[in-house]
Amino acid sequence: MDNLILPTKNTWCPGCGNFGIQNALKEAVSEMDPGKTVLISGIGCHGKISDYMNLNSVYALHGRSIPVGTGIKIGNRELNVVCMVGDGDTYDEGVSHFVHAAKRNSDITVIVNDNRVFALTVNQPTSTSPRGYVSTTSPKGTTEDPLNPLDTALSLGATFVARGYAGKQEHLKRLILEGMRHRGFSFIEVLQPCVVWFNTFPEYNERCYEMEEEYLPIEKAREKAREWDYANDNQIPLGIFYKEEKPTNEEQLGDIHQVDVLAMMEESK
Numbered sequence: 626m627d628n629l630i631l632p633t634k635n636t637w638c639p640g641c642g643n644f645g646i647q648n649a650l651k652e653a654v655s656e657m658d659p660g661k662t663v664l665i666s667g668i669g670c671h672g673k674i675s676d677y678m679n680l681n682s683v684y685a686l687h688g689r690s691i692p693v694g695t696g697i698k699i700g701n702r703e704l705n706v707v708c709m710v711g712d713g714d715t716y717d718e719g720v721s722h723f724v725h726a727a728k729r730n731s732d733i734t735v736i737v738n739d740n741r742v743f744a745l746t747v748n749q750p751t752s753t754s755p756r757g758y759v760s761t762t763s764p765k766g767t768t769e770d771p772l773n774p775l776d777t778a779l780s781l782g783a784t785f786v787a788r789g790y791a792g793k794q795e796h797l798k799r800l801i802l803e804g805m806r807h808r809g810f811s812f813i814e815v816l817q818p819c820v821v822w823f824n825t826f827p828e829y830n831e832r833c834y835e836m837e838e839e840y841l842p843i844e845k846a847r848e849k850a851r852e853w854d855y856a857n858d859n860q861i862p863l864g865i866f867y868k869e870e871k872p873t874n875e876e877q878l879g880d881i882h883q884v885d886v887l888a889m890m891e892e893s894k
């Protein structure tokens with residue numbers, strides 16, 4: 626299982642929430658078939674995970690992991706496609722891809738490392754930064770309310786919606802495993818403290834709780850998603866909010882786009 630982590634030099638800051646997410650992913654993938662898992666990452670601190678995991682992987686452009694993953698899944702339905710993306714990556718730079726993949730129920734798992742900041746580019750606000758967030762581009766604080774990613778995903782028709790926390794690795798592993806096993810678009814929002822720009826560990830340790838009741842009906846799931854709106858001081862529910870079985874994008878496409886890559890390689894010799 627340990628050989629899923631490569632001996633590459635890791636440049637995440639000591640204590641970064643990304644370590645907890647990487648461990649949870651490693652544990653989850655080791656219970657699936659690592660050889661059939663493809664990891665696509667975005668650009669940002671989170672994106673470096675492609676360099677650190679011993680998995681087939683693609684380092685996509687900023688905000689473009691989801692369409693790359695969608696294409697890979699259409700080409701080879703046998704693969705488990707996991708997109709590890711950032712909040713700026715997904716809710717800002719590549720937001721249209723998030724919208725359309727959820728809408729068409731692409732059978733991929735999207736794990737958002739949400740540190741609520743553009744971290745690698747040294748602290749600019751993203752869509753989930755709280756109102757008043759002071760940063761390099763908002764020295765007097767932002768003047769916008771944050772987006773609620775869970776409520777957004779539910780409104781877009783995502784068929785698996787969950788929230789985990791980098792500080793609860795065992796719980797997060799379960800969410801990732803369930804997301805990977807789900808047939809359809811799996812959206813897992815992960816609260817990931819960035820110890821350098823926005824250290825939310827104390828706040829999340831105090832306020833995050835695991836929901837006793839999961840797999841809620843859609844309206845209840847949306848109500849639960851709004852319990853904490855990324856701005857108020859409420860308790861923060863974690864777990865699987867919603868799951869629904871619906872025909873996937875690939876099932877609806879049939880085999881028209883399926884590519885036998887090995888046969889193509891043979892033919893081109």
Ligand SMILES: Cc1ncc(C[n+]2csc(CCOP(=O)(O)OP(=O)(O)O)c2C)c(N)n1
Pocket residue numbers: 667668669670671672687710711712713714715718738740742743744745746751
């Ligand atoms: C198209 C494009 N726009 C902007 C950038 C610059 N850029 C590189 S990393 C980054 C921040 C990424 O933030 P986020 O997705 O939240 O990831 P984090 O670093 O927080 O993990 C930005 C804006 C880029 N590489 N490509």
Ligand code: SF4
Pocket residue numbers: 636637638640641642643670671740744745818819820821822
């Ligand atoms: S800047 Fe923040 S998100 Fe990036 S590695 Fe350091 S602690 Fe992690």
Ligand SMILES: [Mg+2]
Pocket residue numbers: 669711712713738739740741742743744751
């Ligand atoms: Mg970020």
